Amino acid sequence: MNNPEFMQIAQMSKEEARKLIEQLRWPNGAVCPHCGSNKAYTITPKEGSSTRPGLYKCKECTKQFTVTVGTIFEGSRIPLNKWLMAIYLMCASKKGISAHQLHRQLKITYKSAWFMCHRIRYAMTQEPMFSKIRGTVEADETYIGGKERNKHLNKRTKNAQGRSAKSKVPVAVLVERAGRVRAKKVADVSGKTLKGHIRKHVDKSARIVTDEWLAYQGLDKEFAGHDTVDHGRKEYVRGDVYTNTAESWIALLKRGVIGTFHHVSEQHLDRYVDEFAFRWDNRIKADGERFVEAVKSVEGKRLIYKELK
Numbered sequence: 001m002n003n004p005e006f007m008q009i010a011q012m013s014k015e016e017a018r019k020l021i022e023q024l025r026w027p028n029g030a031v032c033p034h035c036g037s038n039k040a041y042t043i044t045p046k047e048g049s050s051t052r053p054g055l056y057k058c059k060e061c062t063k064q065f066t067v068t069v070g071t072i073f074e075g076s077r078i079p080l081n082k083w084l085m086a087i088y089l090m091c092a093s094k095k096g097i098s099a100h101q102l103h104r105q106l107k108i109t110y111k112s113a114w115f116m117c118h119r120i121r122y123a124m125t126q127e128p129m130f131s132k133i134r135g136t137v138e139a140d141e142t143y144i145g146g147k148e149r150n151k152h153l154n155k156r157t158k159n160a161q162g163r164s165a166k167s168k169v170p171v172a173v174l175v176e177r178a179g180r181v182r183a184k185k186v187a188d189v190s191g192k193t194l195k196g197h198i199r200k201h202v203d204k205s206a207r208i209v210t211d212e213w214l215a216y217q218g219l220d221k222e223f224a225g226h227d228t229v230d231h232g233r234k235e236y237v238r239g240d241v242y243t244n245t246a247e248s249w250i251a252l253l254k255r256g257v258i259g260t261f262h263h264v265s266e267q268h269l270d271r272y273v274d275e276f277a278f279r280w281d282n283r284i285k286a287d288g289e290r291f292v293e294a295v296k297s298v299e300g301k302r303l304i305y306k307e308l309k
Contacts, residue, residue: 003092005288009084017080018054022067024295032058033070040065071298072119082106086116087294092287095256096275118308121271123298124278126182133176134203139210140175140246141189143168144257144269169266171253171273172197175246181280183249185269191215195222209241249280268308 012020022030030040037060045051054066068074073083085106089097103113145168170189174182174197182201186193194215198208199222207225210216212232220226227241236242253276257264264272282290 003287005291006085006088006092009081009088009291012081012084014079014081015053017084018067020084021073021080021295021298022054024292025067025071025299030056030067032056032061032063033065034058034063035061037061070300070302072123072301072303073298074302075304076116076119078108078112078116082108083116084291084295086113087120088287088291090117090120090275091279091282091290091294093260094279095252096260096272098260098262115305115308118268118271119301119303120294121275122303123301124294125271125274125301126277132201132203133174133180133182134206135179136177136240137198137202137206137208138175138177138243138246139194139198139208139216140173140243140250141186141194141213142171142173142250142254144171144254144264145169145266169269171250171269173246173250174198174201175249177245181249181277183253183273183277185266185273189213189215191217195219198223209243211243249276252276252280 009017029038030042031038032040035058037058039059040056041059043051043055043057043064045053045055052066055064056066057064068076068080073080076083086102089102089105097117099114099117100110102108102117103110106113108116170186172184172186172189172194182197184197186197191214194213195218198219202208202223204222205224207227208216208219208223209227209229210219212228212230216226216228229235229238229241229243237244253273256276257272261272278294279290282293285293
């Protein structure tokens, strides 16, 4: 990538990368991740000592810490400048970047790149206590996964009778017009499941727009309005009634899964969904601004390898 911002990050030393993370995480000075106190001081390495740069000690709880404690960087032996390069590439790539590409570009092992990507996606996770979306909200659903007939025989999903069964995973999508997206892997596309997803993430004052799927019936009784387009009759737009925005987000996700990742397991699907949602929610911002938002979101997001397997 020849982007000047990326080249600037790529040329950073480990020390410069650490200072940048400190600046973004602690704009008003170091804060102890153990007790929350802002009364901390730097431990200056003495000549010949093993004290690492960037080490702090809290005056309240007397514990030592660095800027990586309590973040996705904690416990990683990968240099922080390579972490920042990976975050920038994931923020700037519209359809994502594969772990194999990062493995080659950052000169780290594929296993390390794979784990790094998942930790960055975890930092991008949609917050559980975010505000509900409002205005005109488009609701749609999609399926992620390959066709059974294209899989190797020993990898095909079988039902109780030993016959091939569908293994695609449904994802429910809610998009606020000119705003945010709320998407999540769901168990099924029944009315109970899809309406539950809408109730959880959409304000009651919102107007819902969907296709003709029967599971959405009755939303007009719970929200300010509910309009539908009948895709079965080749109706895609009627005035301002359409689900094209939601379908655009779904198309981005699918192009990423098919063209970049090639395969996404059901176990990790939600993290990939969150990655695409993060980029969508910050789509108006420049790549550098999106990068800053991602670095700021690393706090309180620690993920260890055994949780992924």
